[in-house]
Structures are given as C-alpha cells and as structure tokens.
Amino acid sequence: MSGFRIAHIESSMDWGGQELRIIEQTEWLNARGYPTTIVARPLSKILEQAQRRGLPTFTLPLRGSAHPSTLIPLLRFLKRERIDVLDCHGSRDSFYGALVKGLTSIAVVRSRHVTDPIKDRGWHGFVWRSGNHGVLVTAIKIREMLIAQELATPERVTVVPAGVDSARFHPTVDSGDLRKTLGIEDGKKVIANIGMIRPDKGQRYFVKAARMLLDNPEGLPPLAFIQVGEATTQTAVYREEVLEAAGEALGKDILFLGYQSDIERYLALADIVVIASIGTEAQTRLIAQATLMRRNIIATRVGGLPEMITDGETGVLCAPESMESLSAAIRALLSSPLQAAKMRDAAFERAQREMTFEHMMNVMIEAYRCAMARAGRSMNKKT
Numbered sequence: 001m002s003g004f005r006i007a008h009i010e011s012s013m014d015w016g017g018q019e020l021r022i023i024e025q026t027e028w029l030n031a032r033g034y035p036t037t038i039v040a041r042p043l044s045k046i047l048e049q050a051q052r053r054g055l056p057t058f059t060l061p062l063r064g065s066a067h068p069s070t071l072i073p074l075l076r077f078l079k080r081e082r083i084d085v086l087d088c089h090g091s092r093d094s095f096y097g098a099l100v101k102g103l104t105s106i107a108v109v110r111s112r113h114v115t116d117p118i119k120d121r122g123w124h125g126f127v128w129r130s131g132n133h134g135v136l137v138t139a140i141k142i143r144e145m146l147i148a149q150e151l152a153t154p155e156r157v158t159v160v161p162a163g164v165d166s167a168r169f170h171p172t173v174d175s176g177d178l179r180k181t182l183g184i185e186d187g188k189k190v191i192a193n194i195g196m197i198r199p200d201k202g203q204r205y206f207v208k209a210a211r212m213l214l215d216n217p218e219g220l221p222p223l224a225f226i227q228v229g230e231a232t233t234q235t236a237v238y239r240e241e242v243l244e245a246a247g248e249a250l251g252k253d254i255l256f257l258g259y260q261s262d263i264e265r266y267l268a269l270a271d272i273v274v275i276a277s278i279g280t281e282a283q284t285r286l287i288a289q290a291t292l293m294r295r296n297i298i299a300t301r302v303g304g305l306p307e308m309i310t311d312g313e314t315g316v317l318c319a320p321e322s323m324e325s326l327s328a329a330i331r332a333l334l335s336s337p338l339q340a341a342k343m344r345d346a347a348f349e350r351a352q353r354e355m356t357f358e359h360m361m362n363v364m365i366e367a368y369r370c371a372m373a374r375a376g377r378s379m380n381k382k383t
Contacts, residue, residue: 008087042061062093074100109135112146134367143159160363192274205278225253228259308355314346
C-alpha cells in the first residue's frame, strides 16, 4: 500500500518562494510514495508550473470564503481521491479547510510562510483556533506569535525548517562560463542578491550599499554586484526606483539579471550573498542554498533570518533598512578572508545537519502524522 494521501490547496495567482516550495514538496512526496495533489485556481502560476512538471493537479475556482461552487467540488475531489491530509497555505484556503474539518474526518493542516501580523479577530481567530488539526510554520518567530496571541497551543505548532536539495546545491557546482557571459572580469569579487524585486526584499538598500562601496573602493578588491529576480506587475514601479538608485553603475558593476531558474550557477559565481529584507521574511531557503554551497551570507535582523544565522560565526547580521550596515558588513568580510572562511565552514556544517530538503520533509511528514492522529484517521497505511 502507498503512504497517506495529501492535497495542498493554494489560492495565490502569483509565483514566488512559497509556491515553489509547494511544488518541490509535492515532487518529493510523490516520488516517495505519498500521493500528493495541488489544488489551485485556473490560470494561476502554481497550476501552470505543476502541470508543466507533470504533477497531479485539481483546478478549482476558489471564490470567497464559503462559496458553494467552490466547497462542493472540493469535497467531491477530497472524497474521490481519498485524501488524508489537506494542507492549506493562505487565509482563503484555510477558511475552506475549516469547513472541510467540520464536514469530514480529513486531517486539516494550516501552513504559515510569512512573519506579517496575524489577524485574530472574529472569524479569522475562530479559523486559527478551531479550523485545523495542526499548524506548520517556517520560523520560530511565527510559532511564538501564534502562541502569544492564543491562536494555537504549543503542541499543535510545528516549525518546518527551510530545506533544499543538497544534490543540487553543493560546493562543487560549476558556474561554467557565466562570468564571461555576464562580462564580469576575472579577479572581481561578486556580491549577489537573489529574490523577487519588491519593497520588502530591500533591493533598494542592497543597491545603495553597492554604490557606497563602488564609490569608496579603498582597500577593496574590484567588485561586481548582481541581482537575480524579477518584479511583479504590482512592483514594477519599485523596480524602476531600484534601477535608478544604481545610477551610472547600472549595467556595468551592478547587473540586474531577471528571473533565472538555475540559481545554483549564480550562487556558484558569488563570493557573498546578501539578503537585504526589511519585512515579511521567515526562514528563507536562500540561506540554506548558499551555505550548502559554502558561500558567505549577510542578512538583516528580520523575521526568521536570525534563527538561521549565528552572527559572527555562520554569517553576518545587519540592521534592516541600512545601506551603511550592509556596506560595512561586505567590507568587513572582504577584508578578513580567514574569518570569512571560518564562517563558511561553520555554516556548511550546520546546513548539512539542519537545512537539507530531506530533513525538512521528515519534519513535515511527522507533523502530518500527528494531525492525522488528532483527526482520528487510521495510521495503518504503509509509510
């Protein structure tokens, strides 16, 4: 017999780290005998990606919070596919999850990916407290928020660490002729920022820190700064502001490269990876990716980032919204190669223990099992 059966429900229309994480989890689960389906809205990016990768999907127009034209097809799908666990990833999804919990014996899990303030009034509070059999969060900070607001009891909240594929992200990844393709001269140190271009990711401060170092290069090797990621329609104006901040260095020593699916090649090219976030950040997989590749990390003290970095030992933590703090951290790492090497080694050892995809998924599967037990579902299936 197969393992228990899972459905991820995600109502987002956009594409980002949360949606990619669901896709990769679904691939892993299906490959290991846990039949898993993605439930998503028509024309959504996650549905498009899932279908492109040949993953099981169910297209559902997720209307409102309790619309019969959504609820009835959802219940029929769950019954037909004999789903054991429904993992809900957004507020709208969780409202439907609460209804599923009340109408069926399916184990309902709610996942929380961001450190934004949590709504706890009225129906929102009820759904948090009573609409699931367990909560999965991507940072200790989120767990603490839920407990402090009395939205979940400690035993019902599991922190699922950010994990990545160590077979894909490792120190010997070859960036090939990428340096030459990008026109970055040999000998230049490469400082990278990777992520969607939007205000909470802080690219404006990354670019301003880059300008500070390029304008005051005394004691530094030659530098090149790269940004990998794209804006959404909603953040196009912000992207133009960031490009403008690069000034005359744009296209020369500061390169914006757009979305790239093979980010491991860009990490392999980088000497330092900078996470300049100013809000909504949980435990980002970028830290796991970079440290498994033995890259130095600089990150801001935002959300769950300090949970993944021990300042001065496995990386450097900076104040958010501070180009001065970022530029000083970059300068310090470049000026102390022995200390930078020690940090890379310590971070790599920690990542091998705690930040692999295998470790992350084992934690998640155990959380699913606990939710099933709370729902009273049979645990006799082979897993």
